[in-house]
Amino acid sequence: SQVFKVAVLPGDGIGPEVMAEALRVLDAVEAKYDVKFERTHANVGGAGIDLEGKALPETTVNICKASDAILFGSVGGPKWETLPPDEQPERGALLPLRKIFGLYANLRPAIIFPSLTGASSLKEEVIAGGFNVLVIRELTGGIYFAQPKGIDGEGRDRVGYDTMRYSVPEIERITHVAFQAARKRGKKVCSIDKANVLSSSVLWREVVAGIAKEYPDVELSHMYVDNAAMQLVRWPKQFDVILCENMFGDILSDEAAMLTGSLGMLPSASLAEGTFGMYEPSGGSAPDIAGQGIANPIAQILSAGMMLRFSFGMVDAADAIDNAVAKVLDQGFRTRDIFQQKDGEKLVNTKEIGDAIIAAL
Amino acid sequence: SQVFKVAVLPGDGIGPEVMAEALRVLDAVEAKYDVKFERTHANVGGAGIDLEGKALPETTVNICKASDAILFGSVGGPKWETLPPDEQPERGALLPLRKIFGLYANLRPAIIFPSLTGASSLKEEVIAGGFNVLVIRELTGGIYFAQPKGIDGEGRDRVGYDTMRYSVPEIERITHVAFQAARKRGKKVCSIDKANVLSSSVLWREVVAGIAKEYPDVELSHMYVDNAAMQLVRWPKQFDVILCENMFGDILSDEAAMLTGSLGMLPSASLAEGTFGMYEPSGGSAPDIAGQGIANPIAQILSAGMMLRFSFGMVDAADAIDNAVAKVLDQGFRTRDIFQQKDGEKLVNTKEIGDAIIAAL
Numbered sequence: 140s141q142v143f144k145v146a147v148l149p150g151d152g153i154g155p156e157v158m159a160e161a162l163r164v165l166d167a168v169e170a171k172y173d174v175k176f177e178r179t180h181a182n183v184g185g186a187g188i189d190l191e192g193k194a195l196p197e198t199t200v201n202i203c204k205a206s207d208a209i210l211f212g213s214v215g216g217p218k219w220e221t222l223p224p225d226e227q228p229e230r231g232a233l234l235p236l237r238k239i240f241g242l243y244a245n246l247r248p249a250i251i252f253p254s255l256t257g258a259s260s261l262k263e264e265v266i267a268g269g270f271n272v273l274v275i276r277e278l279t280g281g282i283y284f285a286q287p288k289g290i291d292g293e294g295r296d297r298v299g300y301d302t303m304r305y306s307v308p309e310i311e312r313i314t315h316v317a318f319q320a321a322r323k324r325g326k327k328v329c330s331i332d333k334a335n336v337l338s339s340s341v342l343w344r345e346v347v348a349g350i351a352k353e354y355p356d357v358e359l360s361h362m363y364v365d366n367a368a369m370q371l372v373r374w375p376k377q378f379d380v381i382l383c384e385n386m387f388g389d390i391l392s393d394e395a396a397m398l399t400g401s402l403g404m405l406p407s408a409s410l411a412e413g414t415f416g417m418y419e420p421s422g423g424s425a426p427d428i429a430g431q432g433i434a435n436p437i438a439q440i441l442s443a444g445m446m447l448r449f450s451f452g453m454v455d456a457a458d459a460i461d462n463a464v465a466k467v468l469d470q471g472f473r474t475r476d477i478f479q480q481k482d483g484e485k486l487v488n489t490k491e492i493g494d495a496i497i498a499a500l
Numbered sequence: 501s502q503v504f505k506v507a508v509l510p511g512d513g514i515g516p517e518v519m520a521e522a523l524r525v526l527d528a529v530e531a532k533y534d535v536k537f538e539r540t541h542a543n544v545g546g547a548g549i550d551l552e553g554k555a556l557p558e559t560t561v562n563i564c565k566a567s568d569a570i571l572f573g574s575v576g577g578p579k580w581e582t583l584p585p586d587e588q589p590e591r592g593a594l595l596p597l598r599k600i601f602g603l604y605a606n607l608r609p610a611i612i613f614p615s616l617t618g619a620s621s622l623k624e625e626v627i628a629g630g631f632n633v634l635v636i637r638e639l640t641g642g643i644y645f646a647q648p649k650g651i652d653g654e655g656r657d658r659v660g661y662d663t664m665r666y667s668v669p670e671i672e673r674i675t676h677v678a679f680q681a682a683r684k685r686g687k688k689v690c691s692i693d694k695a696n697v698l699s700s701s702v703l704w705r706e707v708v709a710g711i712a713k714e715y716p717d718v719e720l721s722h723m724y725v726d727n728a729a730m731q732l733v734r735w736p737k738q739f740d741v742i743l744c745e746n747m748f749g750d751i752l753s754d755e756a757a758m759l760t761g762s763l764g765m766l767p768s769a770s771l772a773e774g775t776f777g778m779y780e781p782s783g784g785s786a787p788d789i790a791g792q793g794i795a796n797p798i799a800q801i802l803s804a805g806m807m808l809r810f811s812f813g814m815v816d817a818a819d820a821i822d823n824a825v826a827k828v829l830d831q832g833f834r835t836r837d838i839f840q841q842k843d844g845e846k847l848v849n850t851k852e853i854g855d856a857i858i859a860a861l
């Protein structure tokens with residue numbers, strides 16, 4: 140039987156609770172398929188700070204290096220909010236993980252679950268039939284990492300600056316990811332930039348257009364980021380795959396996720412070249428409801444599903460997880476965050492919805 | 501009687517048609533108040549390119565320099581889309597105008613007109629009672645203008661780069677604009693940044709917090725730009741004044757404007773130190789309906805109103821224009837873009853709604 144090594148980083152807030160359910164789902168996958176997931180737990184985020192002095196401890200990095208994939212919970216909380224930005228759980232864990240493991244391709248699906256359209260703040264007629272957008276965000280370049288970056292001078296003479304920079308190969312590889320994903324879906328890529336203002340965007344647009352020629356079956360369009368922020372609100376269904384540089388992807392993927400109304404339900408994948416990847420829910424650590432056993436574990440479970448799909452090539456098992464989640468939602472199981480007091484809905488806690496998903500598997 | 505000099509730059513598409521109505525409204529203001537608007541027309545955008553060889557001709561700049569304010573229509577259209585970005589109507593006219601005239605403070609109200617809530621793609625319960633957000637965007641700094649910016653190298657070795665940079669005085673002056681505006685409204689400023697990633701944002705946040713101390717009656721909050729893109733969708737009413745650097749303001753002001761569903765109704769002001777300003781509709785040149793006399797002139801008329809308010813200190817006349825527009829909407833007058841086939845609505849053309857607004861003045 141195949142063995143995959145998984146670094147399990149539950150993190151803070153609801154992280155550990157929802158992670159527990161994802162791990163039970165992995166148990167169920169082991170029972171059903173000829174596979175073994177060898178899991179090593181490690182501290183990250185606030186837990187890393189409290190127990191080992193930093194958001195991303197050395198031990199954690201080493202455990203990740205010895206693994207085939209990282210299953211990440213969520214990090215952050217009021218306790219650590221007064222630390223300098225660099226040391227805070229989110230930034231201090233996520234940015235180094237992305238850089239160390241070369242996680243250049245961030246896949247963030249924004250999907251309306253048909254049974255949950257009521258949760259979106261968009262009108263019924265705008266989202267009728269749901270929508271399914273995949274934001275593909277470049278994750279290791281651009282203004283997040285390029286140098287120089289800093290604050291110079293003293294007092295009122297200070298100047299703060301950052302550099303947005305992209306090389307051709309950086310743009311090429313993320314563009315391939317977008318076109319390959321689009322091929323398996325709606326066969327459309329909308330590339331986002333601000334080529335009317337930014338030089339990095341002029342290069343971005345040109346390189347994307349060049350790569351597009353290798354995918355004649357996929358339709359390419361270009362859109363300015365300000366227009367994209369509008370079009371997502373106006374008519375999200377016009378999009379299939381949205382390809383963004385790092386910062387634009389940060390903004391638009393969050394906007395798209397919130398439009399679904401199912402933020403707590405959305406998984407994400409951050410992929411390196413090869414098969415290594417990190418998988419995490421799109422939502423946050425929700426410290427307000429942590430420890431109560433009521434958090435929604437679906438995003439974490441779907442993230443585990445993405446891990447099977449992208450890092451382990453277990454497409455069948457990944458599909459089975461996605462289908463189990465859909466079935467459980469259709470059956471009316473709802474954690475508190477998605478409970479709408481409609482007929483047929485059953486209010487359940489974290490473990491109960493985990494049970495239902497495992498049963499549906 | 502007072503005399504104000506206005507540079508009138510109708511531009512392309514529907515620009516000239518809607519400008520004609522705004523000018524008729526200025527005539528009506530002259531008839532009612534003791535004031536004279538001395539207007540000089542000039543070419544800009546595609547019209548500038550076609551007639552004088554560039555998007556912002558020298559003559560136009562000189563006419564603007566000799567004026568107390570600029571009333572701008574809208575620019576752009578398919579005819580000029582294949583030009584290099586620098587020469588295109590929008591970028592080639594707007595960016596130099598902002599720089600030459602030091603238009604550092606961009607005020608973009610995003611208002612739901614109570615009679616038009618149906619046009620928003622947000623659910624009734626999210627926008628019930630309307631919302632009224634004022635985005636204040638820094639307009640002459642940041643990644644739009646800072647150097648270095650360019651593309652270096654050859655072929656696949658090329659690298660494209662831009663610099664996001666802010667000095668303390670640049671942040672201070674736009675922050676004062678935001679707090680002074682908030683004082684006259686809901687007394688809340690939400691400052692947007694990405695201080696967990698960008699050094700320019702770390703400085704931004706610190707300087708904004710410092711200036712806030714001078715306005716103890718106004719409440720300050722900070723929000724990351726990705727979260728702001730979500731919160732606007734989730735619950736726009738939580739915002740009063742949103743303060744942004746240039747690029748974040750570009751994105752969020754468009755998102756906020758689209759959320760209202762009344763994009764074609766929203767004016768904007770771009771102010772220099774002192775009283776000079778440029779006033780223009782938030783929407784585009786709508787080349788598809790140009791020349792048919794059916795465009796909605798309200799954004800242009802409200803832009804003229806903002807000019808009276810901010811550059812000419814004519815608060816009463818500005819209020820009168822705002823009220824006249826609200827009244828005409830309440831009376832059911834609708835151009836095609838806002839016609840919803842409801843009882844009491846009267847479909848009218850550009851000139852007819854202009855007549856109605858003038859009558860209501």
Ligand SMILES: CC(C)[C@H](C(=O)O)[C@@H](O)C(=O)O
Nearest residue numbers: 229230233234389696697726
């Ligand atoms: C925490 C922060 C550094 C991070 C980012 O900006 O990338 C987060 O917003 C995200 O999208 O994963």
Ligand SMILES: CC(C)[C@H](C(=O)O)[C@@H](O)C(=O)O
Nearest residue numbers: 335336365590591594595750
């Ligand atoms: C045309 C473009 C350069 C401009 C900008 O990005 O500022 C436009 O989008 C705007 O918001 O006025």
